[in-house]
Every structure is written in C-alpha cells, then in structure tokens.
Amino acid sequence: MGKVKDSKLTILTLAPPVQTRREFLKSSAVGGSALLLSSLFIRKVSAQEASRPRYAMILVDYNKCTGCRTCETVCSAFNNKIKIGEEELPGLGNPYLANIRVQAFNPDVDIPVACLMCRDNPCIEACPVEPDPKTGRKALYRDEKTLTIKNDKNRCIGCQSCADACRAKRVGAIIPNPQTGNPERMCTLCDGDPQCVKYCPYGALSYVVGQIDGRHYGLSPEKIAERLTELWYYYQPAR
C-alpha cells in the first residue's frame, strides 16, 4: 500500500469496514488499499475547520501490522541523523528514539502509536505559554508548512502539560525529554516522505495527505454528484 496523495478528506469519513480478518484480507487483496481509520475522523467537522487547508498523517492498518518494529528503526534513523564529515546520514535506528512506537499485547495484538495530528490540538490547547504576538504560536504549535506539531525549545517551560493532555485525551504519542521536560516524539512526517510508510515490509502504514473539501462538505449526495459531474465531465445539464 503506497501513499494516498491529495485525496479529499470527505472520502475518508467512510465508516471503517466491519469484517472478519480473513474477509478483510480477501477484499483488500482484490480491491486494493483499504484504510482503517481512527475514530478521530468520524467526528463532526465544523464549518470553520472545513475551510482550513491541508492535512497529513500516518494511518495504521492494524490487520496488516505484524509487530516487527521496522517502523521504529527507520523513523529513529531518519529523525536522528548523524554527521560523518560533511555528509548527513541516517542513524542506526535506536527504537528508543523513535516517534512511532509499537505496543505489543497478549493475546497477540500490536498497536503502532504515532502522533494523530489531531485537528483540535489537545496538546497545543494545554500549552500554558502565551502565544507570541507576532506568530501567534505557543511553545507548542502546528507548523503550517509541514503540518506537524513542533516545539519551540526556547520558549518551552518543560511543564509537560502537552504530554499529559495527549496521554489523557489521545494516544500518549508525546513523551517529555527525561532531562528537560520538553515534548518529544511528535511525528515529523519525514519531510513529506515518511520512512515508516516507505519501509513497512507489510504495507500496514499509509501516508495520507488530504484537504477538507469546503466545496462539498455537508452537501447532499445529489448536490455533490451534480458538482462532480460538472467538474469531471465538463457536463452542462440541458436547461
């Protein structure tokens, strides 16, 4: 399963398939990629949010994950580069430093955990640092360019409120640095080429870049069909 680029997020609000694993494997083998979505996508999106631009994240297909942790090592290697002479190279992939982390359970279930790129930003909401008057950013903020959550180390007070909020309200992706308390392990999306997606031997991870489509959001099927027909077929209904 490769990248799903520039798909409209309205498409992604489909309910996750309710199937047994074997049926799922069969159908996905025939029908190509099928995505399991976190429930996050299913909540209502406000009109204001709908007008926001782009959105990107790593999606997990739990059916395909084998718990091998290759994602941890390639994530860590890319995001913890080492410099040899002038050349910057991937690190050795210490899983401890990875932004994606696989939790193994008994009976055998493996859950890769990475930043969910929440639209409502509970981590940023929890940050007590006053927004910078110029940029409007708190110490924890969303970088509009990469669409990822970042920490301004110069302004961060190491209070760990963001990590607490993430743990309490979402998946606990943010882990404070044990020395400084600065938030770490937020997904960087690897400059637009997420390594976990690229190297997962089992195609369990997908990179989704989307846009909440303001033109079609909340419209009736008839209305959407009419607009798409016009867009795709240059078709003008007879008057």
Add this chain to the structure above:
Amino acid sequence: MEKLSGYHGVILEIDLASGKIDKKPLSPEDARKFVGGRGLGMKILWDRLKKPGLNPLSPENPLIFMTGPFSGLPVPSASRACVVTKSPHTSPLKSKYKSASTISYANVGGFIGPEIRFAGYDGIIISGKASSPVYLMIDDDRVELREAKKFWGMKTDEFDRKLTEELGDRRFKTCYIGPAGENLVEYAAILHTAARAAGRGGTGCVMGSKNLKAIAIRGTKVPPVADHQRFISLLEEARQGFKGAALTESWRRYGTASSIVTSSDAGTQAVKNYREGTFPEADNIGGIAAEQKIWVRDLACFCCPLACKKSGAVRSGPYTGLVHDGPEYETGTMLGANLLISDLEGLMKAIYDVDDYGLDQISTGNVVGFLMEAYEKGYIDSAFLDGLDLRWGDVPTTIQLIRKIAMRDGVGDLASKGVRKLAEKIGQDSQKFAIEVKGHELAGWNVHVSTGRAVCYATANRGACHLNGSNPRAQNNTAMNDCTGLCMFAQGGFRAGLLRELLSSITGEVWTEEDYEKTGERVYNLEKAINYREGFRREDDRLPDRFFEEPLTVGPKKGAVLNRDEFLKIMDNYYKERSWDIKTSKPGLEKLKSLGLEFVLKEIGS
C-alpha cells in the same frame, strides 16, 4: 581496554546466590574468534566449566544469554538470541563422570536478543542459585533481583501478562519459565511472548534450578558500528532484497506450516512415533486448513520481513475460545502427526498447554508418542500410566499426560526425564523405538528416506537436532549463523556475501568467505571438545534401530529404510572430513591447532 566495534564490550554477570551484579568486559580476542551468540556463549561455557562431569543442575552451571553483532541493529531478521548452558537432558552411553552431558544451546527469536543490546550488554551470564524465587529486572544500567514468590507456579500465558503489568511498561521484553522449568522437567523451555521459546535442550530446567522465574529487559542504546556509511548502504540493499522475493511471500503466508503436508508427501514426517513418514490426515492439520480455520494474524520478530509466526483462535469444539500460535511445522508434527492427532482444534489445545506449562514442544511430542507406542504394544499397561488409556490420536488423554509431565505427577515424573530414561525403565526392546540421540529427542523430520538427515541428527553436538546440517560444511555454516544473531530462515534472503559484508561494516574487521566458514568450524569443534571431554565417543553418534530395521509401510516412500552399512560409511567420511578420529571421534590435534583451539588440547588428552 581496547574498544570493540560492533559490541558494547560489556557482559552482565549475575550471581544469584550472593545477589552480586557485575559488568565485565568482553574479551576482544574471544569476540573476534567466537563472534557472539552460540559461539561466544560456548567459549564462556568452556571457561566456566573448568572440568568435566559438572552436574548441570548445580549452581555452578552457567546459564548464558548471548547476542550477536547483528543484534539490536535493524538488519532484517536479526532477532535471535542464543541460550547456552550444559545440558540437563543428555548423557553418553559410557562415561567415567556421573553427571556427564553435552553442551546445550537454544535459539530464540522475538525481541529478547535486540533488547539485551539496547540495554547496553552483549550477553548475560547467570550463575548460582537464589535462595527463593526471583526475577531479574534490567533497565539499562539499573539491574535488580526482585522477589518472584507470588509468581512461582504460574503458567506462562498468565505470567506473561502479570509480569508486564507489574513492570508497568510494555517496552520491557520478558522471558520466563513455566511450572515445567520450576519442577525441573529435563526438557523444560524458556518462553518469550507466551509462545516463542528457547525450546530445546532443557534451558528452562537449568533456569528453574536457579530459582530464576524470569528476566525482564528494557534499554535505550544501540551498539556501535565501525563503518556507518557502508552499513547504511548494505542495510538498504538487504531490505530491498526481501521485497517481493518468493521466499518472503511463502514464509509470510504459511510459515513453516507449509511443510506439514509437503513433508508428509515426501515421507519425511515424524508419524506414529517415527514408525511412518507419511500422515494420511496431514491435510487436516496443515497450513491450508489452519489458514481457513485458525489463523488470525501473521507476526514477525524484530525487524523481520517474513512474519512466519501465526496466531489464531479456536472457534469450534470443546476448546472454543482458546487463543494461541500454531500449528507450525514442529508443533503440528510432534503433537499432531507423531501422535496421529488430526483434530486441528484439539491439536491447538495441546500446543497451547505445552507452551503454557513451559515444556519443549518437540521433546514432549516425542515422549508422548513413545508412551503411546509402548502402551499399544503392551509393554506398559494403564496402571503404569496412572490409569490413562493412552491411545493414538486421543487429545484429552494427551492433554492429561502433558500436565502430568510438567507437574512430574505419577508417570510424569519418569516421563519428565525423556524417552531414553523411559526405555531404560520399560526395558524389553523399547529402546529400538526410543527416538533420541545422546538422550535428546529427535524433531519432526523423519529419517528413513534421508541419510543426510541421519548424519544431521547423529552428529549434532546438543544431541539430536534437525537444524544441525547434514555435512560439515552445512554444520559450520549453521554454527556461524547462530553466532551473528540472524535467523536461519532468513539467510536465503541475502545475496551471496552480503552477510559477511554487513558483519565487516559492523565490526570493522574484514570477513572473507574462508573466515566465515572457519569460525563456524571453530565453534563446532569447541562444542565437540567439550562433549568429548565429558565422555561422548563415536558410539554416541548413533541412531535408533527403528530407522534401519523397520521400513515405512505407507505413503509414496513405502519400503524406505536406512542401510546401516551405508550410514556407517557416510559417518566414516564425515569424521575424515572433520579431521576427527574415525574410531573415537576425537577432534584431531592439527585441526584444533589450525582453528586456534589450543586451549582444549590438554583437557581432551591430545
């Protein structure tokens, strides 16, 4: 101390008697000569044993968990750790030492090997005996012995969950024994993730003898590599090599279970206590049946692209609701075909129980098969079996017997010592169908049709071993592979020379093809020297009479039987090729010297 690339250079040593915890430097010379895993573990065993005849269950017998230079690096399938110790389960035909036994090593995948390295160690040596049950907690530099009385007696599936709960972090990787290890069943295993195991050769028995219930490890480091640039580029090549490869697809879909049917068709399966090589009902327990009825998920060890482990659920019959791995080739053959059990759901229950009690799947299936045959032939009666009516294919009775073995209850006490001891007790001609070499039970690959397999089992240093290799070259290759931390199933996914190049980039030493094979040969000869010193001779490299005297009666290989003269001739050639004495099997002086094993010469009387 010289800094070693590819290694932390630290071995963690724990004396359970005094509670003393030491971080000892790894000898650079040993690391170069014996690499890691099985080889380095064996060198440490040699250093610790000092003299032959040590009782394997005495506190002095070290229990060694070794990693290899690939461990902890994201090399595909480099997930294996090797547990090395002196076997509590093997014995020579004759020896002047009462407690003579072979070396033992058991290989385990999953996440334990890598995690030992993440914690900053190349290996762990455990000696002594704790005064009461403990478990070992390793969190990077922090190492503690913790009280485990409340866990003693707990079966592995429940314990796996309880221990993780107590540790409070899923990043801890754990391995442990079940009741079988606690009760000193000679073929008890060390379990990991409640289904993976360092299964063979009684490592769990030695762990139990030390009152050590578990080891839990968590770490934050990676081992250093010598040539980072080269390593990264070779790693990329290795990863790409597995993508879409036929080997990858086949392992992923069926794992080893694909062989349950193909081996049966080839007449090479252990069926009815090795009486036959073909199981007419193999289809009922094979990979295709399991895929349809049982399996839910494919699971992989650390950074492995093959995912040969299958976990599943029983959905019908009396064991509905049971969740466990399997069947794979060995578990499906030893507890299925070998016992004529073709009820897939019942087989799952047997596999689960053997893991849950912490027994070795292979030896357990072999022991049960032996008793079924002895009972059918009237050598033993129901009273011998504490009233059990132990018939071929009977799942509930098999399950009762498994419990008896693990608890050493009634007949289980004798059965816990394996088929050699059972045959000694039962007598008559039962030793003809006691399927063991050096006291270690054979695995799920039958022998009648294959002299290669015969040599593989007969010469294996840990006692019968199906992974040993059928000629010196193959054996040396396997031994070397077991030193690196790589899984042998994945070897074929690397282009020729790639593993050597990876090893060179990690250690900074040039590894030629010759070095690679010679190192395997060195390890194999060191093992042999330890065995020889204990009293093992050529006559111990034998096979049960069954394979020479009782031709297969069913299947496409009907009539197949080994020819004893031919076998002995091949064995003669084997010793010649090894430069071992044809009569005694003693390793040759010149060979040992050329391998840099001078230190064993005096000890084996050269």
